[in-house]
Amino acid sequence: MFIRLMFFGFLGLIVLYAVVSVYSRSVRREKLEDWWEEEPVEGKTREAYIEEGMAAYDKGLRKKLILLIFVIPPLVAGAIIYLIN
């Protein structure tokens, strides 16, 4: 019972993580495109600007925050277990 819940819960979280991270990357790329449209940086191509922005995103905190998807639901479940029993 417990193992089954863990297995399917983890599976669900992996799917959620994949969806959220793809979405987040896509939004970031769109933002970078918009910023370029507004104010192109001198001496840099659009592609290079966007690739740099995406590299910065990959290193950034925002991307790591998505890992909270694996942290928060177990914490919520733990809180429920504590409060109910």
Place this chain on the structure above:
Amino acid sequence: MRNIRRVFRIVLFVVFGLVLHYALPQHDVVRVVNTYQERQDLNDWTRVFWARPDDQSAELINRDVQFIQTVKRKTWLLGFIPRDATEVMVYRNEDTGWSWPFYFKFDTANLQTEADDLVSTSETPKWAVMTHYGWRNEYLSAFPNAIAIRPVTGPDVTIIPWFNIGFFVVLILAFLFLRAVWQQFRERTLDPLADRAGDQMDHVSADLAERRSRWSRWMDSWRSKK
């Protein structure tokens, strides 16, 4: 076609609402009358109205279940009109364990003891708030499952369903998020694909371009109606 979709949506919405109504916690103001234990047969489809406390219980065709008999203050009619009446309500008291619905309840024996402690007569009533989920149905012998009980001073208590408020806030946020994901996916992935496909087809023939408009009409059917 539009009607079929509408019916489909309504059915989906109703089923979803029923599942939530079954599984979300509700609060009753009750007076415990008695508790008992009774062997229950679990070998037909009404099995869905009983919990699966652990792995062994999944295969059992009957087992003992604890019950809490109460007199309950009737809830407000349709949620708006207060009424000063009581009815009887019998709760089952079962562990939900690690399975659906996810209350992670393991303290059935403790809850039964608390309920026993609160037993009172109508002359000297001890009121309590019973948290439960599930439905009472006499014809199907379905009982709501008691989750927690706490004594209160009188029958006129204000109960704020904090969990449900939080749950629906999260549900709405999840819905808005999924819609944003879908819109992003369509805008960044599907539409460019459709455009490219459309361009090629334009080159091929006007006949195929017609197909493209059918495709975009189908795409339009996914868009929200403005």
